[in-house]
Amino acid sequence: MKVSVVKNILEANDRIAQENRAIFDEKDLLVFNLMSSPGAGKTSLLEKTIDALKEDLKIGVIEGDIQSSQDAERIAEKGIPVVQINTGGACHLDGNMIRDTFKEFDFDALDLLVVENVGNLVCPAEFKVGEDFKAMILSVTEGEDKPAKYPLMFHESKVLLINKIDLLPYVDCSVEKIKEETLKINPGMTIFEISCKTGEGLDAWYNWVREEVKTRRSARKQ
Amino acid sequence: MHEMSIVQSLLDIIQEEMRKHNAKLLRSVRLDIGQLSAIVPESLSFCFEVMTSGTELEGAELIMEIIPLRGACRDCGREFEIKEYAFECPHCSSPHIDTIAGQELSIVEMEVD
Ligand SMILES: Nc1nc2c(ncn2[C@@H]2O[C@H](COP(=O)(O)OP(=O)(O)OP(=O)(O)O)[C@@H](O)[C@H]2O)c(=O)[nH]1
Ligand SMILES: [Mg+2]
Ligand SMILES: [Zn+2]
Numbered sequence: 596m597k598v599s600v601v602k603n604i605l606e607a608n609d610r611i612a613q614e615n616r617a618i619f620d621e622k623d624l625l626v627f628n629l630m631s632s633p634g635a636g637k638t639s640l641l642e643k644t645i646d647a648l649k650e651d652l653k654i655g656v657i658e659g660d661i662q663s664s665q666d667a668e669r670i671a672e673k674g675i676p677v678v679q680i681n682t683g684g685a686c687h688l689d690g691n692m693i694r695d696t697f698k699e700f701d702f703d704a705l706d707l708l709v710v711e712n713v714g715n716l717v718c719p720a721e722f723k724v725g726e727d728f729k730a731m732i733l734s735v736t737e738g739e740d741k742p743a744k745y746p747l748m749f750h751e752s753k754v755l756l757i758n759k760i761d762l763l764p765y766v767d768c769s770v771e772k773i774k775e776e777t778l779k780i781n782p783g784m785t786i787f788e789i790s791c792k793t794g795e796g797l798d799a800w801y802n803w804v805r806e807e808v809k810t811r812r813s814a815r816k817q
Numbered sequence: 818m819h820e821m822s823i824v825q826s827l828l829d830i831i832q833e834e835m836r837k838h839n840a841k842l843l844r845s846v847r848l849d850i851g852q853l854s855a856i857v858p859e860s861l862s863f864c865f866e867v868m869t870s871g872t873e874l875e876g877a878e879l880i881m882e883i884i885p886l887r888g889a890c891r892d893c894g895r896e897f898e899i900k901e902y903a904f905e906c907p908h909c910s911s912p913h914i915d916t917i918a919g920q921e922l923s924i925v926e927m928e929v930d
Contacts, residue, residue, distance in 0.1 A: 606826075606830075685821075686819055687819050720855055721855050745855075750853060
C-alpha cells in the first residue's frame with residue numbers, strides 16, 4: 596500500500612523553534628544564532644561585542660560545544676549570564692537544547708541573546724533554534740572558496756563577518772572574492788570585515804547590532 | 818554528521834504514520850532532498866541502514882530524489898533554475914529571488930503493508 600505523506604522531516608524541530616521564538620518575542624528579546632567553522636572567532640567576537648555594548652544592552656549568551664565549558668567560562672568573566680550546552684557529540688544545536696536553557700535565564704532582564712553554535716559550517720544551518728536571524732563568521736585563513744562549498748549557511752545568514760583580516764598579509768585569500776561569491780548566493784547579505792585581534796572594523800558591527808535591537812523593538816511595538 | 822538526527826526525525830514520522838495506517842512492514846520510503854540542503858545522500862543512506870538494522874524497519878528501501886534549485890523573480894515574475902547557486906534573475910538580473918524549490922527536506926511517500 597502506498598501512503599502519501601508530504602511532511603517536512605525537521606517539522607518537530609521547526610515547531611519547537613517557533614515556540615521558542617514566541618517566547619523571545621513576548622520578552623522583547625533579539626536573538627541571533629552565531630555560526631562558523633571551529634576557531635573562526637565566534638567566542639572572540641562575543642567577548643569584544645560584550646565589552647563594547649554591555650553598558651547599552653543587557654546581553655545573555657548560550658554557548659554550544661560538543662564538549663567542555665571553556666567558552667562559557669570566557670564569557671562568564673565578562674559578568675553576563677551565560678549557559679553552556681554540551682551536545683555530547685551532536686554537531687549542531689537544536690530547538691530543544693535551547694529550550695532547556697530557559698530556566699537558567701531571566702529574559703525580562705535581557706535585550707539581546709546570542710547563541711554560539713557548535714563550530715561547523717554545515718549542520719547548524721539546517722536547524723532553527725528560534726532565532727531572529729543567523730549570523731556567520733568566515734576567517735580569512737579558511738579560504739575564499741567556502742561560500743561555493745557551503746552555500747546553505749551563506750544563503751541562510753543575514754550577516755557575514757569576515758574575521759582575522761589582520762592575517763591577510765600572510766594568507767592567499769582575497770576578501771573581494773569572498774564578498775563576490777557570497778553576494779552571488781545571498782545578494783542581501785550584510786558584510787563586515789573585522790579583526791577581533793586589532794579591533795579593526797568592529798565599530799561598524801557594534802552599531803549594526805544596536806540598530807538591529809532598536810529596529811526589532813519598534814517592529815514589535817506596532 | 819547531522820544525518821543522524823535527521824534520520825531519527827524521519828524514523829519518528831515513519832513510525833507515527835505506520836501506526837496511523839495500521840501497517841506492519843515498511844517496504845520503502847521516498848524523500849525529496851533539495852539541492853541547497855546540507856545533506857549528503859550517502860551518509861543519510863548509511864545512517865538509515867544502521868539505525869533501522871535489528872528493528873521492524875530493517876530492510877526498507879530509502880529512495881531519495883534530489884530537487885534542483887528553482888527561483889522566481891520578484892521583479893519580472895519569471896521562474897528559472899538557479900545555476901551554481903547564483904541567486905540572480907537570468908532574465909532581468911534582479912537580485913530579488915524567491916526560492917521555490919531546492920530547499921526541501923521532506924518525506925513524500927511510503928510503501929507499507
Ligand atoms: N590573528 C587573529 N586571531 C584571531 C582573531 N579572532 C580570533 N582569533 C584567534 O582564533 C582562535 C579561535 O578563536 P575563538 O574565538 O575561540 O573561535 P571560535 O569560533 O569561538 O571557536 P570554537 O568555539 O572552538 O568553534 C583563538 O586563538 C583566537 O585568539 C583575529 O581577528 N585575528
Ligand atoms: Mg567558541
Ligand atoms: Zn527577473
